[in-house]
Amino acid sequence: MLAFGLGSKLTILAVRQYIVGRKLVTNVWSQDDVNGLLDKAKEAAAALGMKDAAIAEVKSRDVAHTIVDYAEQNDVDLIVMGASGMGGIKSFVIGSVSAEVLRKSICPVTIVH
Numbered sequence: 776m777l778a779f780g781l782g783s784k785l786t787i788l789a790v791r792q793y794i795v796g797r798k799l800v801t802n803v804w805s806q807d808d809v810n811g812l813l814d815k816a817k818e819a820a821a822a823l824g825m826k827d828a829a830i831a832e833v834k835s836r837d838v839a840h841t842i843v844d845y846a847e848q849n850d851v852d853l854i855v856m857g858a859s860g861m862g863g864i865k866s867f868v869i870g871s872v873s874a875e876v877l878r879k880s881i882c883p884v885t886i887v888h
Contacts (some may be wrong), residue, residue: 783852785828787816788845790838802834839875846882854884 789812792803804812813830820828835841846854858873873886 785820785825786849786851787813787820787828787830788842789813789830789832790841791832791834792838793834793836795836839872839879842872842876843879843881846880851882853882854880856884856886858886858888 789809791806791809794801794803809832813832817828817830820826831845833841833845842854842856845851854876856873856876873884877884877886
């Protein structure tokens with residue numbers, strides 16, 4: 776793992792997206808889904824020697840904006856994220872959230888397929 780090899784701090788960021796409708800606010804992911812994903816991420820980090828990985832969870836309507844803001848506010852040196860490819864035409868090359876983070880981030884971004 777890159778962070779372990781460089782002796783860096785690892786923060787696992789979960790952005791819980793929600794959608795606002797006329798009369799309803801809906802979470803895209805349930806809290807149980809997010810907890811399951813965070814548990815798997817912590818286990819993977821621990822297996823690679825990063826037992827002290829920090830966990831951050833944020834609710835937001837705009838995932839990409841939230842990732843970039845979090846990175847700026849917390850002096851993140853590198854963003855590593857997956858390309859889910861779930862956002863329309865851009866998904867043929869890279870996920871729309873990943874593409875937006877690449878455009879807006881002031882720090883380097885590594886996209887993992």
